[in-house]
Amino acid sequence: MGEWLIDNWTEVLGFGTGAACVWLAARRNIWTFPLGIANNLVFIVLFFGAALYADLGLQIVYLVLGVMGWLGWSRHRAADDRALIGRMPRQAILPLVAAALAGTAIIAYALHSYTDSTTEIADAATTSVSLVAQYMLNRRWLENWFVWIAVDLAYVGLFLYKGLNITAALYLLFIGLCVWGLRGWMRARRDQTASGSGAAGASLRRLVPAGTTGE
Numbered sequence: 001m002g003e004w005l006i007d008n009w010t011e012v013l014g015f016g017t018g019a020a021c022v023w024l025a026a027r028r029n030i031w032t033f034p035l036g037i038a039n040n041l042v043f044i045v046l047f048f049g050a051a052l053y054a055d056l057g058l059q060i061v062y063l064v065l066g067v068m069g070w071l072g073w074s075r076h077r078a079a080d081d082r083a084l085i086g087r088m089p090r091q092a093i094l095p096l097v098a099a100a101l102a103g104t105a106i107i108a109y110a111l112h113s114y115t116d117s118t119t120e121i122a123d124a125a126t127t128s129v130s131l132v133a134q135y136m137l138n139r140r141w142l143e144n145w146f147v148w149i150a151v152d153l154a155y156v157g158l159f160l161y162k163g164l165n166i167t168a169a170l171y172l173l174f175i176g177l178c179v180w181g182l183r184g185w186m187r188a189r190r191d192q193t194a195s196g197s198g199a200a201g202a203s204l205r206r207l208v209p210a211g212t213t214g215e
Contacts, residue, residue, distance in 0.1 A: 013042045017169040022174050025137065026181030028082035028188065033070035033142050037063055042106040050162055054107050061131060067137035075139060085189040088141040096132050103128030122158050126151055142189055145182035149175055 017039040024032035042057040047056040073083045075155045108123035111117040127149045136144035159168035 012166065015166060015173075017042060018170055018174055019177065020188050022177040022181070026177055026184055028085070028185070029080075029085065030073045030077070031112060032071065033066045033073070037066045040066065045169070046164075050164060051075070051117060051161065052119075052123055052125040053117060054111055056122075058127045058130055062134060065131075065138060069134075072138055073140065082188070083140050085138050085142055085185050085192055087189070088136060088143040089137075096136075100128045100132050102126075107144060118163065119158060122154070122161075126154050129154075142182075142185050143179050145185065149178045149182075173214065 008016070015036055021032050021036040021039050024035060040062045044056055044059045048060065073129055076084045104125045104127075107127055108120045111120035113122060117123055129147065133147040133151055136147060152171045155167050155171045156175075159165075159171065184207075
């Protein structure tokens with residue numbers, strides 16, 4: 001058992017931190033971001049060894065997005081210190097789809113031309129769509145969970161193909177957590193709308209120091 005843990009420490013650590021990160025996001029807890037940054041560092045090591053270069057680059061971008069999301073959520077929290085939930089505006093759909101398609105094409109070309117990747121299209125598509133999903137999560141848009149569920153399904157197939165069975169199992173868990181998160185965010189959004197506290201709560205939370213949480 002000890003030897004197995006040594007041989008697979010990156011996947012095991014990625015499993016634990018990744019699951020905790022998604023669980024916290026589902027609970028609208030701001031600590032999802034610092035834990036997510038720790039998870040990014042683990043996966044940078046893992047993906048380098050598996051030659052998943054686009055996903056490695058994605059983790060670096062996630063570090064930046066994690067800091068941005070951390071700051072954004074700290075300024076938009078309800079009275080219970082959890083993030084306020086918004087809906088994605090319709091005018092954002094086309095730009096996000098275009099960004100995902102353009103990102104897939106650019107990343108796939110770079111992987112094909114400059115790396116030894118054997119899964120450049122799948123790697124590029126999951127990378128690009130994940131960036132869109134993370135942007136939506138940072139904006140606290142309810143619909144981010146639909147995108148995460150779709151991309152995590154794709155990741156399960158990709159990781160199984162690459163022989164990363166533990167990570168594939170992690171992403172199956174992610175899908176379950178995403179479904180749970182979606183349901184929780186939908187309830188929170190209904191309560192938020194019913195109470196009429198969304199805008200007022202956001203204004204009040206701006207008065208609270210950015211580093212505080214209620215957990």
